[in-house]
Structures are given as structure tokens and as C-alpha cells.
Amino acid sequence: MHILRSLALGTSVVTTILIAGCSSILGIESNPSLDSDASTTGGAIGCVGTVYVRIASDFSGTATDIAIPHFWGVYDHLRELNETGGIGGCNIDLDVKDNNYTPAKTTEVVDNWRKTDPHWADVNTLFIFGTGPTTAAGPQLMSEKKIVIPGSYAGLLASPTPVNKDVTYNVLNAQYQSANFNEHKTSTGWPYVFFPATDYGTAIRLAIQAAWRLQPGRMAFAHETADKCAYCVEPLAAGASFMPSLQGMSLGRDLIIPQTSSEADAPKIHDAVVAYFTDAVNGEIAHFKSANATSWTYEPVTWLWSGNSVFASAILGKEVAAIQKQIDADPAVQAILAANKTKWKLRIMANNWGIGETTTTICGADCKGDFFYGLFPVPKYADLQNSSGMGNLIGLHETYARKDAATPPKAPITPRKPTDYQDVRYVQGYAAAVMWEKAMLRAIEKGSKNPAGEDLKNAFESFTQMDMNGMTAxxxxxxxxxxxxxSNESIYRIDENGQLAFVDRYSLALVSEWLGY
Structure with a gap:
């Protein structure tokens, strides 16, 4: 593994020399010191002492399907840094705890570190998985000036200063009545929070834009409730307020489904989807028939944006595919469609965490073809064509997966087999760790012998079009x-062979008014 890393780093130096002129034209940072062997030569840059990092991830809650592979991407890269000379020469001291994907447990874990960890004052970074967990434990960490890299891309966390704004948008209630709704969006300000992927607000806008380009229609938001899953609902105001800007796109009724990683909850998703579409009074199919009985007055839901994680989104796909078969077999529905020379085709557009290499495994053949789409702020696992650093990542995964299969890390870390977690979640975790590495090296370059949170904050805020070695969109x-x-997302779909197929890449301007939601 060290040979692979050294070879890649050496190549990057040559590449930097060759494309230096192009980098200045493109506005992409070309900083040889960040890509050189300085991070692995045991002090060439000048870090002194030990760097303390803490990780609180979900090993037992409702997001284990996405949190565990994300954790391994972070953990493997940080361990690899240690085994190849540390970060600028400093060893990284790691401690890992289970946050159960709940705000209460995360607060308990962080408070316990604060009270019992003899090195707490010197901890400069915490990797915390989840929106709710981060917002619960984060305020005091902000006052302590500790960097938080969350397994969350919530828009509210992307604002370093407080935000208070009203967002007004049109909603459709359970009885198909339309009304304006005002949502007050707030952020306390998160000056020490940084993440590498597109924030959820920008991402849902890109999801709507992608759906519009594929086939305009009515989009429903499928998600868990705010009290049970903060990230599932965090970008809804962004999406609903953006929807009218694209001709032909409109908002459907919300579909509430559980956020889960458990097969035991699959029947709950089934029941929710069936009720949403087939309820005799307010079901989508019944309303379509009554509203369009004499003239075309109601565009049915054709897109479902899925705000939950990959397991729940895949089960949603399976259930929606079954509904499509009912629609296709309903003579009354087909007669109305034929009379108006249109079709009723359902599709899924999953969020950043709602689609991955495991989607087909969970959903099966029903999710193949022109049906299941999703957002990728990072490349899929093993995408060597679109990611310059993917070879290093694959080698990293293989090396440490073999080691951990032979000698599993202690609890709460979940044991793994060598073939486990070869997916985009691992890439997301790895990207977060690479981002941290680059900020650390920049802070050390600027003169910090052992960067504290403030030093890292200044380093992050100096990033201008920082090349992430192909690990982000x-x-x-x-x-x-x-x-x-x-502000980039790649769109992939599950193709006819059950593989993730690249569709297109989209980008939006980061409008200042959108900061914080």
C-alpha cells in the first residue's frame, strides 16, 4: 500500500509541473506541497507532537447502512497516514465511539470525552456522523474552537454566521388543497464546521433540475419526520421554494416513510406507499381518476425525491415499482391517459445518501432501467475513469480490509470482511479525511507546529477551488x-444491468440568499 501511495504522489508532482499553466487558467489550486511526499516523510513539513482526533459514528442506530462504510473511509485514511509517517510527521491519536445516530447519545459521548479524556484540550477535530447529532453536540464544540467534520451536508451547517430568514413556498396537503406555507429557517452559525460535498439545499435544487431535464412533472418528497431524522427534512424548504422556477415542475403531497436500516421496517414503507397511491379517497390514483374524469385538471406525481438513506430509498423504489404495475393495469387510468395523449411514468430521484452500489442488491430488478436516479457529490467506488485518486482509494480499502478481517478493531467498530463496503459511502468518508489532511498540511505550512482548531479553520477558509484528487464532483x-x-452533483441511475451508470453532471451558482438552508 505504501508503494502505491508513494507512486501516486510522485506522479502527482510530475503532473503538477506539466499542468501548472492550465491550473492557473482554470482557477484550480495547484499546490505541490499538499500533494508531495511531505505528508509521509516523518516531519519534512514540521509538525511536532501528537494530533488528537475523535470519531463518533453510528454503529447501532438507524443509519448504519450509510454510516459504517463512511466511517471506514475516514478511519482507513487516517490510519494510513499514521503508518506512512503521520500527518507532516505527527502521529494521529484516534478514539472511536458509537453515537447511535441520536442527538442524546452523541452529546453523551462528547461530554464523556470532555470529562474523562486527558487529551481533550488538544483534540483539534471531531468526525461526527449525522445532522441531528452534530447540531446537538456542536454548539459547545464551536465555543471550544474544535473543528467538526460531519457526516452531514446540511445547509444550516454550511453557514459560519447566524442565519434567520423566512422561506415561502406552495404546498399541497393530504386533500390536494394548495396553500402558501412560510417556513422560518435558522442557523446558529457554525464557524468550525467543514464538509467536502454539496450541501443538501443545493443538492435538492440540483435533483429537481436533473428531473426537469429528464422529464418535467410533479415531484413528491418522500422522507421521515423531523423529530426522527433531521437530515431527511432539512432541505425541503430549499426544494419546495426552488420548484416553481422550472417550467413544468410542481410539488406533490409529502410521503412519510421511516428512515431505517432494518428489514423489520420494510413493511412500514410498503404500507405508507400503498396508502399514498391507492387510498380509496385521497390516494394518488383515486384523485387522478376523479380530477381528470371530464377534463385534464391534475398532473399526477411522476417523481419521488427520496430524502432518506440507501436502504429506505431502495425499499421505496421496490414499492413504487409495484405501484407502477397497478397504474399500467388500471383500465380507467389508461383510458384517461390515452384520451389526453400522455403517460404516467413514476421515477425515483434519491438524495446524496439514498443511492449506491447496494441499491440493486436491496431493490432487485425493479429498480433497473429508466427508473431509479440519484445524486453523487463524489464518484462511485472504483470509478477510475472520472477520479484521479481512485486507484489509491481501492488499494487503501483492500489493504486495511484484509488487516481488519484478520484482526478486527475493538468495539464499537463493526467487523468487516475484505469485500464489505466497496461503495460510494466509503468514498464519502475518504473524501472527508482527505479534506482534513489537506487543511492540516496547509496549517503546518503556515507555521503551526501542531495545528489547533483555529489554525485549521484558517486553512480551510483559504481553500480556493482545491483539487480533491477526484474525490468530489x-x-x-x-x-x-x-x-x-x-455546487456540483453527478447524476447516476441504476441501468438495465443493475450497475450505476453516469447520466450527467450539473452545477448551480451558490446564491448568497440560499446560504444556511
Whole structure:
């Protein structure tokens, strides 16, 4: 593995020399010191002592399907840094705890570190998985000036300063009545929070744009409730307020489904989807028939944006595919469609965490073809064509997966087999760790012998179109007033062979008014 890393790093130096002129034209940072062997030569840059990092991830809650592979991507890269000389020469001291994907447990874990960890004062970074967990434990961490890299891309976390704004948008209630709704969006300000992927607000806007380009129609938001899953609902105001800007797109009724990683909850998703579409009074099919009995007055839901994680989204896909068969077999529905020379085709558009290599495994053949689409702020696992650093990542995964299969890390870390977690979630975790590495090296370059949170904050906020070695959909940037890292998403779909197939890449301007939601 060290040979692979050294070879890649050496190649990057040559590449930097060759494309230096192009980098200045493109506005992408070309910083040889960040890509050189300095991070692995035991002090060439000048870090002194030990760097303390803490990780709180979900090993037992409702997001284990996405949190565990994300954790391994972070953990493997940090361990690899240690085994190849540390970060600028400093060893990284790691401690891992289970946050159960709940705010209460995360607060308990962080408070316990604060009370019992003899090195707490020197901890400069915490990797915390989840929106709710981060917002619960985060305020005090902000006052302590500790960097938080969350397994969350919530828009509210991307604002370093407080935000208070009203967002008004049109909603459709359970009885298909339309009304304006005002949502007050707030952010306390998160000056020490940084993440590498597109924030959820920008991502849902890109999801709507992608759906519009594929086939305009009515989009329903499928998600868990806010009290049970903060990230599932965090971008809804962004999406609902953006929807009218694209001709032909409109908002459907919300579909509430559980956020889960458990097969035991699959029947609950089934029941929710069936009720949403087939209820005799307010079901989508019944309303379609009554509203369009004499003239075309109601565009039915054709897109479902899925705000939950990959397991729940895949089960949603399976259930929606079954509904499609009912629609196709209903003579009354087909007669109305034929009379109006149109079709009723359902599709899924999953969020950043709602689609991955395991989607087909869970959903089966029903999710193949022109049906299941999703957002990728990072490349899929093993995408060597579109990611310059993917070879290093694959080698990293293989090396440490074999080691951990032979000697599993202690609890709460979940044991793994060598073939486990070869998916985009691992890439997302790895991207977060690479981002941290680049900020650490920059802070050390600027003179910090052992960077504290403030040093890292300044380093992050100096990123301008930072090349992430192909680990994100685009280069990342931060400023002291805006921590949205990028505005790019790649769209993939599950193709006819059950593989993730690239569709297109989209980008939106980071409108200042959208900061914080």
C-alpha cells in the first residue's frame, strides 16, 4: 500500500509541473506541497507532537447502512497516514465511539470525552456522523474552537454566521388543497464546521433540475419526520421554494416513510406507499381518476425525491415499482391517459445518501432501467475513469480490509470482511479525511507546529477551488462567510444491468440568499 501511495504522489508532482499553466487558467489550486511526499516523510513539513482526533459514528442506530462504510473511509485514511509517517510527521491519536445516530447519545459521548479524556484540550477535530447529532453536540464544540467534520451536508451547517430568514413556498396537503406555507429557517452559525460535498439545499435544487431535464412533472418528497431524522427534512424548504422556477415542475403531497436500516421496517414503507397511491379517497390514483374524469385538471406525481438513506430509498423504489404495475393495469387510468395523449411514468430521484452500489442488491430488478436516479457529490467506488485518486482509494480499502478481517478493531467498530463496503459511502468518508489532511498540511505550512482548531479553520477558509484528487464532483472552496464547499452533483441511475451508470453532471451558482438552508 505504501508503494502505491508513494507512486501516486510522485506522479502527482510530475503532473503538477506539466499542468501548472492550465491550473492557473482554470482557477484550480495547484499546490505541490499538499500533494508531495511531505505528508509521509516523518516531519519534512514540521509538525511536532501528537494530533488528537475523535470519531463518533453510528454503529447501532438507524443509519448504519450509510454510516459504517463512511466511517471506514475516514478511519482507513487516517490510519494510513499514521503508518506512512503521520500527518507532516505527527502521529494521529484516534478514539472511536458509537453515537447511535441520536442527538442524546452523541452529546453523551462528547461530554464523556470532555470529562474523562486527558487529551481533550488538544483534540483539534471531531468526525461526527449525522445532522441531528452534530447540531446537538456542536454548539459547545464551536465555543471550544474544535473543528467538526460531519457526516452531514446540511445547509444550516454550511453557514459560519447566524442565519434567520423566512422561506415561502406552495404546498399541497393530504386533500390536494394548495396553500402558501412560510417556513422560518435558522442557523446558529457554525464557524468550525467543514464538509467536502454539496450541501443538501443545493443538492435538492440540483435533483429537481436533473428531473426537469429528464422529464418535467410533479415531484413528491418522500422522507421521515423531523423529530426522527433531521437530515431527511432539512432541505425541503430549499426544494419546495426552488420548484416553481422550472417550467413544468410542481410539488406533490409529502410521503412519510421511516428512515431505517432494518428489514423489520420494510413493511412500514410498503404500507405508507400503498396508502399514498391507492387510498380509496385521497390516494394518488383515486384523485387522478376523479380530477381528470371530464377534463385534464391534475398532473399526477411522476417523481419521488427520496430524502432518506440507501436502504429506505431502495425499499421505496421496490414499492413504487409495484405501484407502477397497478397504474399500467388500471383500465380507467389508461383510458384517461390515452384520451389526453400522455403517460404516467413514476421515477425515483434519491438524495446524496439514498443511492449506491447496494441499491440493486436491496431493490432487485425493479429498480433497473429508466427508473431509479440519484445524486453523487463524489464518484462511485472504483470509478477510475472520472477520479484521479481512485486507484489509491481501492488499494487503501483492500489493504486495511484484509488487516481488519484478520484482526478486527475493538468495539464499537463493526467487523468487516475484505469485500464489505466497496461503495460510494466509503468514498464519502475518504473524501472527508482527505479534506482534513489537506487543511492540516496547509496549517503546518503556515507555521503551526501542531495545528489547533483555529489554525485549521484558517486553512480551510483559504481553500480556493482545491483539487480533491477526484474525490468530489468538483473542486472545493471555503471563505470566512460561506462554508458551502461546491455546487456540483453527478447524476447516476441504476441501468438495465443493475450497475450505476453516469447520466450527467450539473452545477448551480451558490446564491448568497440560499446560504444556511
Amino acid at each position: 468538483g473542486p472545493i472552496s471555503f471563505t470566512p462567510t460561506d462554508h458551502r464547499p461546491q
